[in-house]
Amino acid sequence: QKEVEQDPGPLSVPEGAIVSLNCTYSNSAFQYFMWYRQYSRKGPELLMYTYSSGNKEDGRFTAQVDKSSKYISLFIRDSQPSDSATYLCAFFMDTGRRALTFGSGTRLQVQP
């Protein structure tokens, strides 16, 4: 079983749609959960960061973590063409390995 599973997409939606992006993970030691956005040929840009189960909202973005199901989601409301990018989930352990573990990324295309 892969440590992190993320659907690669591409996911194509019309402008204004609500987008749902998801990752599942198998490692119970993951305690910190992040979402990064990556535009083509650019570095990952931090969008959301959380360390507990539940929801966290920031503008049009909501991150949701369900530790019992080992499932995290990122929702984008009122999606814009400028949201077109690859979205990476990322995980950090509390102890042991200190490296950030990334999902493979979901490519999102928002059509105007």
Add this chain to the structure above:
Amino acid sequence: EPEVTQTPSHQVTQMGQEVILRCVPISNHLYFYWYRQILGQKVEFLVSFYNNEISEKSEIFDDQFSVERPDGSNFTLKIRSTKLEDSAMYFCASSNREGGSPLHFGNGTRLTVT
């Protein structure tokens, strides 16, 4: 907003040559990282660095790789004898504490080995 800067943005080198990729982390950050992304693949961890020494490295980070913080601002990744399979985007990242602190990434150096 402070940012991580990387130079050069694109480096072309011949197989067997040495390359040095440079990074200036965010100024008050203490933890530094190199990651790599081969075209079309996931972002992979190479090495983390704290207090002037390597704190963790992956199996990718073999003897051909080394890192250094030569002064108070730069953080470098050296590949001694490049191979074709070293062609990738190399990202530098920094954070201000360990244990789950989010990483801030630079825009990367695209390394092409011919």
